[in-house]
Amino acid sequence: MLVADNISKKFSGVTALDNVCLQLHEGKVNAIIGENGAGKSTLMKILSGVYTEYEGRIIYKGETVRFKNTKDAQSKGIAIIHQELNLVPHLSVAENIFLGSEVTTPIGLLDKKQMREATKELLNRLKLDVNPDTQIGKLKVGQQQVVEIAKALLHNAGVIIMDEPTSAIGDKEVKVLFDIIAGLKQEGKVIVYISHKLDELFAIADRYNVLRDGRFIESGEMKGISHDRLIQKMVGREIVFNSKRNLLGEAKVLLSVNNVSLNKDSERDKKLLKGISFTLNKGEVLGIFGLMGAGRTELLETIFGLHAKNATGSIIVDNKEYRFSSPSQAIREGIALVPEDRKKDGLVLGLDVKQNICITTLDRMQRMGVLDSGREASLAEMYIGRLHIKTSSAKQLAKNLSGGNQQKIVLAKWLATAPKVLMLDEPTRGIDIHAKTEIYKLISQLAGEGMGIIVVSSEMPEILAVADRILVMCEGIITAELSAEDATEDKLLIKAIPKTI
Amino acid sequence: KAGNGRGTHKKVAVIVSTLNNPWFVVLAQTAAAQARALGYDTKIFDSQNNTAVEADNFENAISAGYNAILFNPTDADGSVSNVLEAKAAGIPVFCMDREVNSVDAATSQILSDNYSGCVAIGKYFVEKLHKHGKYAELLGLVGDNNTWNRSKGFHSVVDFFPGLTMVAQQSADFDRNKAMEVMESILQAHPDIDAVFCGNDAMASGAYQALVAAGKANDVKVFGFDGAQDVIESIQNKKIVATGMQFPKVMAKTAANYAGEYFKGKRDFPKKMPVAVELVTQENVSDYTGYGKKD
Amino acid sequence: MDAAITKLNYRQYLARFQSLIALFVLCVLISLLSDKFLTVTNAWNVMRQISVNICISVGMTLVVLTAGIDLSVGSILALCGAITAGLLKNGIELPSSNLYVGFTVLGACVAGIIAGSLLGMFNGWTITRFKVPPFVATLAMLTIARGLTMLWTKGFPITGLGRKFSFLGTGWFLGIPLPVWISGVVVVAAMIITNKTRLGRYIYAIGGNENAARLSGININYIKVAVYTIAGVLAAVGGLIITSRLDAAQPNAGTGYELDSIAAVVIGGTSLSGGRGSIMGTVLGALIIGVLNNGLVLLNVSPFWQQVVKGLVILAAVIVDKVNSKNE
Amino acid sequence: MDAAITKLNYRQYLARFQSLIALFVLCVLISLLSDKFLTVTNAWNVMRQISVNICISVGMTLVVLTAGIDLSVGSILALCGAITAGLLKNGIELPSSNLYVGFTVLGACVAGIIAGSLLGMFNGWTITRFKVPPFVATLAMLTIARGLTMLWTKGFPITGLGRKFSFLGTGWFLGIPLPVWISGVVVVAAMIITNKTRLGRYIYAIGGNENAARLSGININYIKVAVYTIAGVLAAVGGLIITSRLDAAQPNAGTGYELDSIAAVVIGGTSLSGGRGSIMGTVLGALIIGVLNNGLVLLNVSPFWQQVVKGLVILAAVIVDKVNSKNE
Ligand SMILES: Nc1ncnc2c1ncn2[C@@H]1O[C@H](COP(=O)(O)OP(=O)(O)OP(=O)(O)O)[C@@H](O)[C@H]1O
Ligand SMILES: Nc1ncnc2c1ncn2[C@@H]1O[C@H](COP(=O)(O)OP(=O)(O)OP(=O)(O)O)[C@@H](O)[C@H]1O
Ligand SMILES: [Mg+2]
């Protein structure tokens, strides 16, 4: 059993952890919950030897330990799945899984064969069907996260920390993971599980530990605690889950996508999208559900003009047809895309909040050809207020904000363009319940103002909560269209699962 | 096999230490032109001041079947092995301007004597400064042995006169711009110098520019070495005091002619044929043009 | 410049400040060893001597901010200087129709600068159109432009360009040398571009995260071409200054300048991986190098030792930065 | 080499293949224009000529794979060559106690290589200990090592090193020139390191994602120091070859070699941002450059045009790659 005793951690200025004490039990799934920025990851990084400077003690198996580095922690039997993917894009799956703990032959050369075999086994266990020699960079976010999990399972550690392991994977993979966690429980291992998806916690967690603003609030058995109580402990106040707003009177078609197809540029024959057609009404929230790899991201990207070379079909915005040639054109047509991976595609982490928010509308920020920092500041402040972005100032570097607030910046920069159509790809990935509800509110509010919104999500509750109409995608085609009323979880799932298995 | 092609098919390689400096461009182009005039195919190889590149040039020239090499070594010692390689392949090598330190490697060496040339300049320098004053010296590339031949020749005379004190000795890499900047800085430390001796004419021109900018053009005497076109003009215009005229054209022509005679069967060439460096001053400048004598 | 000092500005500010310390220490040391260093005329000397490097390095900074690099600046400088000098001296003669076109000083300068912009544009074109790594593209241009210079000058310096032209490099205006004016204007313009214009913001964005920049509707290729073109133009300006100062266009002018200017940029705290850095830093970097060269000569350090000392000082300067400012 | 061709290998394979095409086309063109090109002796010439660049470039490849760069290889080459030559010729005399230490050929070579390793280690040390950007650290070393070479040689080449030593650079073994043997061994060793050892794996990992590498418990600093040390050693080896081939250690040997070798690395498809590339590619890159230099000389291209052509061909070679292999 692993105990954190009075642990405190400061980053230049910010106090991330403040005298946190908590006990993590063997043979149990210990959930750690808290809002973005509560200090969950920081604590885990301390427990796994990433941060070696901290106050307080770690007590493991009855004795005080102080890890020199991650390898040290690993050798003592503590494995961690980090929140941010930590994989080397140009190395293969096998090479990544064994990175730092390679198997070598007696003469000190790498034993690739054995590592490949071991990897195959792991991947089978996780039901991930990719070649161990595939480059990580070629995998989708979801697939990469499964590889991260595999990496942690490699050395059968006594403590396994999972920091939002399911933030990027679909329900199918989640099921697999939960089976494995159950297995590990049987082996009496300490499992630490961090997630913002509460229903997951209710599914597998035995105990909960609540962190708020870097302080330990309380812990207890999951049994018998209610969804809302948990949220209240986390947030420190009640959260009213907004009810559906009523649609605008007449439905006016805003965007219509006709027979859009997209082939993978490497293999011309393989189609990522096959003859997609749908329409989006003014003031409507259209949800697109599908399992990982269904082609949703590609669809949004295509509409946004990112795959001009390989795409066919036509798109009509406000009765005006346009060729999806480039993002700048799409933006001119009033289309905006909040991408799936905010760190990779959404933000310039090295620029500050203000600069990130204004980047899409700099043409409006200049006076006599020169940028007017006044206008920029006011725009930034406006959105910081409107979206409740938690940041020390508009000049804070984007990289120093927590996930939820980063996502809000991306939203802000697109709202600033006053788009007609707003496309959101996994808008709440890795975002805490509080921020989530805020984003849901925002979505319906914007729709209320007449914006057309497309929400891609792998989380069924999310889709059901926000969408007026739901499209289900599977392997690049639309398999179903349902209205919010008669959509149910199993209806969606049936249509989402490929027939070919 | 070298030596047995017919006259018209003879090929002559001109391997020159560098083309980054007009002086060597003249040398190379004159040699090539003369050889061509004698009816041989010729090609110029640029060794880029790099003995390794020079070695490559030799190898390539040999395997490309050239019958003779007109050679301007990058380095007296460093180039010996290259010449020996050609000799082993039965190809005559005629050195121009710079020598290689080997008695029998080259068929003949037509040499410009930098050392004694600078001795002459040194003497004139002493005379012009009336045996005393402060002066600065601008060296060429520190890693180039001509830099030191010239410096040594100069000092072999000047150092005998206690009245002459060298207040600064800096390198300007044979480069005009570097010379100007170094000179500007030297003038800060020693505004009162009476003369500057430069290891080549490019540096002399650069130094003169610096003096003009500092308004000291008339107070400081500039001495160069090479006999470059623009410095000869400057001497005519009483800007620069003197330079050492080497005769690249003469040396190049001689080397090319030797090659021709070699093909015709002549073998007894003078091992060393020094071409004197002549002192060009404001008095006698009218006899000279860039890189040679008026004719 | 305004509002609370935030992490970013604070960091930049600090880094700048750090180079300042290094520079300051350097100056103090030299002036302790030589009373000739801290004089007005010498100050102008140093300023004049670094003016060329500053012009080049400013362009280099913009390129490096986009995570690129430009090795061709030295050759472009030489070629453009030679073109201007050639046109000024000989004009253009068309042997076919025995037509002769003469050039005014202004005309020749403009021609040289246009040449620079075209060469830079070519760099940008190969880099964006064919995705050639900047290093290779500009390395190729380095050789090409050098070769063209040799062909244009036939290997001989073009000299005797006349009073009017040499005023550009040797003249004074309001008690300040003209080259210093020029580099000053370049620096101010570049600071405005980087801090106050869309172009500048886009440059940082591309260097920081090219993906995100593209998805924000920024035309990456357009910006990159612009940046390399600017670098070319500034190299040409440098070429004009050198040529006019020497009253001669040297075929081998500017050899190795690429390293000097990249050094100035990096010593100035700009990251070669792009997205982070400032013009001000680069100016300080150039100053450090310039003061160093000047000082070594003033102190008459033996040419043999100079390089060793120079290397050690540069290293020291950067280490001072890194150690004091704990920004990692 | 084993198992099904996976995406990764396939891509590398393709990239390699691409450079191969460029090289092949180049060879065909030259041999069409000159019957002297495709001869055994000329082949050995080319191989011997690139052997030094290959040694250096292999080290450079490792450095670049870690997302670093090493500008000091040229000077280190010169210094180590000079040290070996100096010890061989003059040994060490201690004026104090009039003691004289002579050196065997082997001893002198070992000394030179040790010197190289120390210089490389110093690079690695400044880079890891003080977080000095590799560009600056090695740029400083470039100047320092060059200066030390001048001091050691007093500006004069060290010559007359004797038959035994010059065998190293000019000798043949089993019908293959010794320098080719040496570079061959270096290449094979490097390929084993990069493909078959932890060190190699970690080099790729650090270049690909330093953070992930650190979190996987890899000792980043240790690996980096190792890599720069190897680069130093290989530069020293290159220095031995050149020195022995010329039977002389030139004070200014190896000037500008850093660019040649980086060019070979990049043309070979290794990314300057690290993590991607192969030794094989670098070898091909060096071959392309070597064949080009050799070919331009064989065909009667005038020296001035040579540079232009060279630049254009290099550009073309890379563009061919990029256009054909659609891996972006
Ligand atoms: N490297 C860092 N430098 C400065 N501040 C940091 C750093 N890492 C974390 N912080 C701050 O520490 C606090 C805790 O961050 P942490 O990542 O642990 O939150 P979290 O609970 O994991 O949030 P999330 O649910 O979004 O992952 C936040 O305020 C964050 O801004
Ligand atoms: N760059 C790429 N290289 C190779 N395959 C790709 C690439 N991008 C997408 N794919 C494949 O295209 C299909 C659709 O991917 P896409 O990301 O659109 O699915 P998705 O529904 O958005 O999944 P996710 O929920 O993970 O975003 C998947 O099979 C994916 O593997
Ligand atoms: Mg976290």
Ligand SMILES: [Mg+2]
């Ligand atoms: Mg997606």
